[in-house]
Amino acid sequence: MAQKVAMPKLGLSMEDGKIVSWLVAEGDVVKKGDMIFEVETEKLSQEVESDYAGTVLKILVPEGETVDCGVDILILGEPGEDISGL
Amino acid sequence: MEMNKDTMLDLYRQMWRMRSFEELAATEFKAGKLQGFVHVGVGEEASTVGVICQARLTDYTTATHRGHGVVLLKGAEAKLMYAELGGRATGLCKGRGGSMHMADLEKGILGTNGILGAGAPIAMGVALGIKYKKLDDVVFCYFGDGQSNEGGIHEAMNMAGALKLPIIFVCTNNQYGMWTPLTKASANVDLAKRAEGYGIPGAAVDGNDVLAVWESAGVAIDRARKGEGPSFLELKTYRYYPHSVGLPDPWRPKEEIEEWRTTRDPIDRFGKVLMAQDVKQETLEAIEKETVDEMQEAFNWAMQQPFPDVTQAYQDVYTNLAVEGRTV
Numbered sequence: 472m473a474q475k476v477a478m479p480k481l482g483l484s485m486e487d488g489k490i491v492s493w494l495v496a497e498g499d500v501v502k503k504g505d506m507i508f509e510v511e512t513e514k515l516s517q518e519v520e521s522d523y524a525g526t527v528l529k530i531l532v533p534e535g536e537t538v539d540c541g542v543d544i545l546i547l548g549e550p551g552e553d554i555s556g557l
Numbered sequence: 558m559e560m561n562k563d564t565m566l567d568l569y570r571q572m573w574r575m576r577s578f579e580e581l582a583a584t585e586f587k588a589g590k591l592q593g594f595v596h597v598g599v600g601e602e603a604s605t606v607g608v609i610c611q612a613r614l615t616d617y618t619t620a621t622h623r624g625h626g627v628v629l630l631k632g633a634e635a636k637l638m639y640a641e642l643g644g645r646a647t648g649l650c651k652g653r654g655g656s657m658h659m660a661d662l663e664k665g666i667l668g669t670n671g672i673l674g675a676g677a678p679i680a681m682g683v684a685l686g687i688k689y690k691k692l693d694d695v696v697f698c699y700f701g702d703g704q705s706n707e708g709g710i711h712e713a714m715n716m717a718g719a720l721k722l723p724i725i726f727v728c729t730n731n732q733y734g735m736w737t738p739l740t741k742a743s744a745n746v747d748l749a750k751r752a753e754g755y756g757i758p759g760a761a762v763d764g765n766d767v768l769a770v771w772e773s774a775g776v777a778i779d780r781a782r783k784g785e786g787p788s789f790l791e792l793k794t795y796r797y798y799p800h801s802v803g804l805p806d807p808w809r810p811k812e813e814i815e816e817w818r819t820t821r822d823p824i825d826r827f828g829k830v831l832m833a834q835d836v837k838q839e840t841l842e843a844i845e846k847e848t849v850d851e852m853q854e855a856f857n858w859a860m861q862q863p864f865p866d867v868t869q870a871y872q873d874v875y876t877n878l879a880v881e882g883r884t885v
Contacts, residue, residue, distance in 0.1 A: 479589075541589050
């Protein structure tokens, strides 16, 4: 089943995060624990690991953009899965 | 060591309860549902379960900043703990304490503690009270390898030895104080050897072998109950998550984390011991799933709870409210 991945809240004061770069591309297979993107916040800059396993079906937020914590940034799932309902 | 199968299965379940609690706390922290900071002890289950699951209700324990497991397994309710982590009014400490000030005095849980090493003097005071009242309860005093170099730990271990206080000093040596490896913090990394300096017994134990931990903790507990004084257990283990959930962790080698996870995991290892004694894999998988469900249910309850009203901000802060002009 497809899984939406949101911008994580990595600390008490983090309200939003900038996607500096994607470390995966659509079609890549991701394991739990793989680094999926590089984030920059007011406090830190680091790579973020995936809490889920799956194939990258869609990247929702392009590099360079800043989104609030909790906003979906990526969809993982089975290859060819219909995600139009998400 | 002789242990019946029911007790062993219960230990396995308690290890999974701790892991499931922590995994969900980590996930929901990143989802923004929990307040403050959370330090989870995934990977350290044997070192917690093997000791604290031998405690009686009337025994006491301190816990560190990474103390959810100790609090849970000393008998606190998971749903109240999640409510506490979520800052809810019905949390274990009314949502005021959070992860690092989580206490349940009726269960003998003296509190997690954000100040490193600060549990030891507290444990010593409580142990002195137990001795004064001539009771046979004991106090568990948890700290990590990083905290082992704090002054309060040394003072407490020395004085507890001198006064023969009923304390089990439990060092969860996960080999890193935040990001600093023990090898850079101490010239002597065999922490158990320090016990000799205090004139108390010390044991270095494989902290990922729950039965070894259980056995050595049992010896220390017996000794403390008989009034023979404190002991020091060094439990060598590892944590899989960064120091605090959400922090970067680039200085621990990935291969090292992976090696501990895949070849030395305390739950996997104990599962193999159980299967060698004819416990079915399905039984173990069912236990895992039950704990995941238990924690999810507890978390869901917690998220339905109200936040404290702002007018209660000063409640429980002062014992004497008769200060002129103060209306709260």
